[in-house]
Amino acid sequence: MMEISTDGLPHSSRLDFWSQTVLKRMEIDKRAEDTAAFRAALRRMRGAAGEFWDHVSTAIHVERSEQRCRADSGAEIYVGLVVDGRSEVSLGDRRVRLQPGDVYVTDFARPIRAHWLRHREVGVVFAPGPSPQNVGRLAPAGAVRLLSSHLRTLANEAPRLSREEQGAAVDIAIQFARLALSNGDTRQLEDDAPTVLAAIRQTIARYCADPEFSVETLAVSLGCSRASLYRAFEHEPMSVAAAIWAARLETARALLLAEPEAPIGMVAFRSGFLDQANFNRMFRREFGMAPGEFRQAERMARSDTRRSAETA
Template identity: 40%
Template structure:
C-alpha cells in the first residue's frame, strides 16, 4: 500500500528534499507519474521513499537491507486515482496525530497481487494473501505490515463514498471485501487495468479508472448497507470526530461535516442543540486550540504566526488575531513571546 496523498502529484515541500530527488519522479504521460527507488543511491532510498512517497504514513520498521526497492505508478482519473505499488518488506503506521494534522481522508480499496501482508484498522486485523481486496480509511489510524509485495488500488475522495454510504462510511476502514459479485468484478477490472495501463490512451486510462471508481463505490455502498445503523446519538460523536480530524482544512464547514458524517444539516444542528457550542463554533474552537498548542511550542517550532494561522485553517490573519485574543485574552504574538520566555527561564 503506497500512502502518498492523492490530491496532488507534487510534494508539499520540494525544497526540503535533496537535489535530484525530483528527477526520480518520472512523468510518463499526462496524469501518470512513477516514483522509483531504482535510480536513488542505496543509502538514500528509504529517506526518499519516506519523505517523497509515504507522506500519509510513518515507517515503524524496515526489514530490508540498504538496497530497499519500491516503485509506485499513480494515474489520475476524473473520479479517482489508480495506484500500482511494488515494495520490499516494510511496516508502516498512521497514528491519530497524523490523521488530525495532514487532512488525509481518502478511501483506499486495495487488491493484493503478491506477498502475504497484514492490515489493522477500526478493530479489524486481517492477514492478507494474493487476491484479497480490502479497505483503508486514511482519516482513521491504521497499521500495515508488508512482506515483499505488489498491490494495486483505486483511491476515492471521501465525499464520493460518504454521499453513497452515509455516516456508515466511517465503518468501512479495515474491512476485507471477500464476497462474490461486485468484489470479483472489481478485482478482475483492477488486475486487467494494471496489465494494460501503460498502453492505454489518455481517454482509455480515464475510462478504466472511472469504471474502477464506480465499481468500488458500488461495492462499498453494498457493504455499508449491510452494516447496522449507528444510533442517532452517534451523529454528535461522528461529527466531533470529523472536526477533530479535519479542522485544519479551511474549507471545513457545517455543510461539509454533515456530508462526511452522512446526515442532513438539520440532523447535525439538532445533535449540537444541547451542547455548549454550535457545530460552527466547535470547528473554530478546534482551530484555535491547535494554534494555541503550536504557538506554545515556540521557539522550537520555527513557524511565523501567519504560517501557524494558515496551518490551522484560518484564511484571514486579522480574523485569526481577533478570535485568538477574544478567546485567550492575548494576541498570538503575546502567546509566542510568553512561551519563549518560559523556555528561557527553564
C-alpha cells in the same frame, strides 16, 4: 501515467524518498527495515474521480497514527487488491491478514498499521462518501469480483491505453469500488474466534443450498484459510463441514413445511443435496423420521389443531 521508483537512488535515502514522495500519509518504521535491501516502484494514473496505483515493494512497516490523522485530516479511501505477497494490517486492536486475491479497504481518516512483506498491490484512491467506511477485507462476491478483474486488466493494459482511456478506466474502477462498498460486503475478519464464527454461520446460512458449497468455498467466500475455520469451531459441538450439512437439513425441514406439495426430490435438491437417498438417510438421523413421514406428521398435527379449534 506517472512512474516512480527507488532504482538509482542511494540505499541510505530510499526509505526517506518513498515516505515523502509516495506514502505521504503513512510513517515508515525505519527501525524495522533493512534499508540497504529496500526497493519500490509505483505506477500512478489519474481519473476525474481519483487515482489508480500499481505498487510494488520489498518488506516494509508503516503506520498512520491518531496524531497523523488529526494533523493532515486525510479524507481519502484506498481500495486495493493484493496481487502478490502477504500482509498484515492492524486496525486498533484488530488484525486482518491479507493474501493474494484479497481486496480490502482503508479509510485514511482512521489510524492503521501495516506490515507488508515483499508484495504487489493494485488499487484506487478516492474521496469518501457521506458516511464513514468499515475497514477490512471485502467478501469476494458481486461488485468486488468485478473490481478485482478490472484492476488486474487495467494494470496489464495501462501501457497500451491513451491518456483519455486511462482516465476513463480509472473512473470505472472507482465506480466499482464505490458499488462494492455501498453493498455492505465488508468483512472485518478478526483473529478472535467469536467474530469469525459469526461470519461463518452467516455465510453458511446464505449459501448452504448450493450443492457445490463446501469448506473450501466457505473459506474463499470469507477470505480466510481453512485453518481459521477449524480454529473457530474448535470448541463447537460440530465441525465446519457438519455445520454446513446441518444448515442444509434445516433448509429442507423449512421447505417441507412451507411447500407441502413439493416433491421430496425437489426439496432435497433445493436444499443442497444431489443424492436423495443420502438426503433421506441424513434427515432421518437428524429428525428421527424420513422426510415423507415428517411431512405427514406435520399435516396430521395441523389437522388436529384445526379440529380442536372448530370444536372449541
